[in-house]
Amino acid sequence: MSYLFKYYSKQYDKFMKKFRLDKSEIIIRILKNISGLEILDIGGGTGTLARELISLGAKVTILDPEINMTKIAKEKSNEIKIINGYSNNIKLRDSSIDIIVMRDSFHHIMKKEETLKECKRVLKKDGKILIYEFDKKSFIGKLIFIFETLCFERIKMLSIDEMQELIYRYFKNGEISKISNYEYIYLGNK
Template identity: 30%
Template sequence: MIPFNYLGYFFKHFGSLIYPKEVLEELCIFLKPLSDEASVLDIGAGTGVMSEFAHRCNSKFRYVAVDPAEGMLKYMPEYVQTHLASAESLPFEDESFDVMLMGESLHHFKDPKVAIKEVVRVLKKDGKLFIYDFDLGTFRGKVICKMEKLLGEPGHFYEADALKKMLEEHGFSVNISKHKWRYTASAYL
């Protein structure tokens, strides 16, 4: 397995560099309709790249993050409340958050379907989910998937349409935007 617990410094200083500018712009458009009192949960947050991007869009939101690697969470920005937890067992009450973010984390989850059920449980009615990940339907996506599996990671990568279908099965309406060998899914309950 990738030793994420020891890679926090690296991800903190270099992780944001792999996010295309248009993903940040898309995230801001996705978050714009929310009130300033909105609560945001970053799942599989690592060092908080997605939280930092969302914070650039609106610094007034309440930011919370979960990740199973304590060595990643220690590099989280001060404005983010952190919890050591997995996506499959979120330590929150039902309907606790207005929006959830997953930035290049879904493919690391041990059981993505259980994680999505947890998202639905913890997301408020009319809540929103934003996912950014690698597209298994592309050559680069397939290479990254194979590399991660060789490193012992779960490697739950999806083609964009397969992820859309899985989210729709859990009650979301979904818009997919492709970004070369990656994509975003904007999902609404």
């Protein structure tokens, strides 16, 4: 159970907007043409990204354990499908998803290896996986780590090298791009 996302779900969007941590443009630019595609947004929370992906014609399912967060997502767009559950046990068929996105959620996931295994299972052949994260070695990454830890959140943030080492075990085709001095994106293929 997450204290942070259960009790601060109503403040979440305002906080992200204030600190400009809710940028979707770069993710949308990287994913390119998504119309008609099945996208799984793991840890999709309040659905800010999901709503934008839907407006571009994608079919989006959010997988997130926190009902208070996903209730807000559903209010944003009734078209967002919700699965309240955990990423290490995804209740979806094998090879049913075109794209998996995880924005700012991978460091909240403790069972990272099981999650990547599940991602590989549910992705279609040539399906894509995009992970947006904060670099644990950066100043902002460290601030986020301290803030979330003080909010009693269990997190495990990775440096770019650690992410590279971990993800390569499951997705051999892909690369990490630094998008600022504190953020990076991994984009890979099944």
